[in-house]
Amino acid sequence: KRNLDILVMDEGKFNSMNGNNQEKSEDPNVFSKTGLRDILGVKADDGSEIEDSMPSEEQMETAMATFEDEEDVQALRGARKEAAEELLEFDETVAYTKDEDQENSQDESEPDEENKEKPKKKPKLSKSNGTEENSKEDEAKRIAEEELEKEFAAWQNKVGVDIDAIKESLSSSERYGLTFREEVDPYHSLFLMSEEQRMQEAAVIEEEWDVEAIEAEKALAEERALEDDLLATFPRPDILPQQTQLYQRERARRRANKLRRTLTGENWSTRQDTVVNHPYWYNSDTGEATWDKPDVLIKLEEHRIAEEKKWNAIPLKPLVHVMKFLVPYPERTACNFVCRQWRTAASDISFVRHVLPVEMGALSLKKGEVDGNIYRSISDALECCHPGDTIELGDGHYWVQEPGLDINIPLRIVGDENDPSHVVIELNGSISWKGTKGWMEGVTIRRPNILDNDKERSPILEVKDNGRLDMWHCALNNAGVGNCVVTVTSCRKSKWDKVDISGGSAKGGLLLNGGIVELERSTVKSNSG
Numbered sequence: 001k002r003n004l005d006i007l008v009m010d011e012g013k014f015n016s017m018n019g020n021n022q023e024k025s026e027d028p029n030v031f032s033k034t035g036l037r038d039i040l041g042v043k044a045d046d047g048s049e050i051e052d053s054m055p056s057e058e059q060m061e062t063a064m065a066t067f068e069d070e071e072d073v074q075a076l077r078g079a080r081k082e083a084a085e086e087l088l089e090f091d092e093t094v095a096y097t098k099d100e101d102q103e104n105s106q107d108e109s110e111p112d113e114e115n116k117e118k119p120k121k122k123p124k125l126s127k128s129n130g131t132e133e134n135s136k137e138d139e140a141k142r143i144a145e146e147e148l149e150k151e152f153a154a155w156q157n158k159v160g161v162d163i164d165a166i167k168e169s170l171s172s173s174e175r176y177g178l179t180f181r182e183e184v185d186p187y188h189s190l191f192l193m194s195e196e197q198r199m200q201e202a203a204v205i206e207e208e209w210d211v212e213a214i215e216a217e218k219a220l221a222e223e224r225a226l227e228d229d230l231l232a233t234f235p236r237p238d239i240l241p242q243q244t245q246l247y248q249r250e251r252a253r254r255r256a257n258k259l260r261r262t263l264t265g266e267n268w269s270t271r272q273d274t275v276v277n278h279p280y281w282y283n284s285d286t287g288e289a290t291w292d293k294p295d296v297l298i299k300l301e302e303h304r305i306a307e308e309k310k311w312n313a314i315p316l317k318p319l320v321h322v323m324k325f326l327v328p329y330p331e332r333t334a335c336n337f338v339c340r341q342w343r344t345a346a347s348d349i350s351f352v353r354h355v356l357p358v359e360m361g362a363l364s365l366k367k368g369e370v371d372g373n374i375y376r377s378i379s380d381a382l383e384c385c386h387p388g389d390t391i392e393l394g395d396g397h398y399w400v401q402e403p404g405l406d407i408n409i410p411l412r413i414v415g416d417e418n419d420p421s422h423v424v425i426e427l428n429g430s431i432s433w434k435g436t437k438g439w440m441e442g443v444t445i446r447r448p449n450i451l452d453n454d455k456e457r458s459p460i461l462e463v464k465d466n467g468r469l470d471m472w473h474c475a476l477n478n479a480g481v482g483n484c485v486v487t488v489t490s491c492r493k494s495k496w497d498k499v500d501i502s503g504g505s506a507k508g509g510l511l512l513n514g515g516i517v518e519l520e521r522s523t524v525k526s527n528s529g
Contacts, residue, residue: 037312062134128292220284223254258285265296312339319345329388329410329437353381353389357396378425387435390414393443395422404429404458411435416443420475428457436492438469447503448478462488462514468492471499477501485527495520503528 065073078507167175261267267285272278277332282289302315323345328333335346353373356362362376375381378398382390387409395416404427415423419442426448445460460478463469468491476499478485488494493516501509502528 010066058134097339204526251368261285262296265294266292268297312341314341316345316348317340320348320350323351327388328390333388351390352392353385354392354394355381355398357394357398359396362393363399380480382407382411384410385409387411393423393425396424398423398425398428399448400427400431401423402429404499405431407432407438408432408434410437411441412439413441414439417442417473420444420473427460429446431461431462433463433469434465434467436466436468438467440469440471440474442473444475444477446475446477447515457483457484459483459487462489463487463491463494464489469494471496473498475500476502478505478509484511485509487511487513489513491515493518496522498522502527 014264055283062504103110167178170178258267262285267283268281270279271282273280278291280289280291281294289401299315302313304314306313319342323332326335328351331344332351336343352371353375355375355378356365356370365376372374375384378391378393378400382405384390388411389409390412391414393413393415422445423443425443425445427445428448447457447460459470460476465486471494475498476485483505485501486509488511490513495518497520499519499522502511502523504524509524509527
């Protein structure tokens, strides 16, 4: 573009100078102050040259405004007026009247919606010095501004301060933006969510921070420190023995009080759980919490009831301990008829002798490897039994070698009362029952499969010598080994219920020789005799 300008100006001789150090040409210089007038031939009315003078700023603005659009001119003037007003606000030399202050405060209190719709006042054009055209233009602008103010006042009176009316006057996009800011944004704003979370955490912390509880914990911690170890202090050497003596006495007193609270249950108290709304027990000395009532309180309650009801309400644990020194029959059996508490104690599970089945590795154990009332075999249990004891057999198999079992005392043998096939005694020999009283329940007694069937053997069960045995839900199977299944000789009357007798030889299944047996819902089947 620069080269084009040089080409046009130099070659077209529009410039008064052609080259360096040339004399002034007669061609007019368009770049001088009067060059354009010389080209156009403009002169004064009297024919003289017009003096070149710089126009004023107002004249320049007026001249430039004639070449611009009306909207751009109005926007430029409005922007200049706003800038002047803003600068005027920070001018300390300007004094405002009371009416102007009230008007400004009223303008600031108007809603944003009204300010959004209110048209801005267009600034007045400054008067040009001695120019009639500018005065007319200013007058027209002033009239237009007054009309706009009247129109805005009418609109404001029509709309008023009613929120609904203001919303109705808004456009659809403005109404959508206002609704979004009021209804949607508060519930999805990250700041709002963080504030709600912080308030919830503060509420939880406020609920958890109980000042009284904190002070109580503080005092409790101090007491524990005093009970456990010597506190770190700096006493004078002359009073150190006295302080040590006081400390030891105080620690002994506190330990005694703690022991007293442990024995009397005073350190336990009930509290309410705020989550499940259920009471629980709390130990103030140890900090332990439990849903169940503490054992010390249960024992104290039993002791209190025993003092009121005497012998009928003796606590169960000391009563069971006393009955351990009694013979099961007839002494412990007689205790069953005293009261319900005594019957429960006499039937305690600690008096039952348990025998392990073969499936649990009973045969591989030694006598010293089992403790308490647990035994490897039925024979070992019979050696320790007293009259009236109970032998409990678990599900499985039990091997009894020859000559079998010899029972001379009152005894109870209990298996599976629902299905006797779960408890099986593999018998090589015979069970000789001579006890004056006996009970067998839920047991199957049979011969092993590896037994020599050609050899004649004694019956599976022999009740004799004034003995008595009552059975319920049992099965006796001799597998046809050379004799009858059961023989009852010179014994008391026995009652058998739901007893199956099978596998007898030519002598039959049940042989009665001076004995009496009452059979009920029992079967005698599969016998050769």
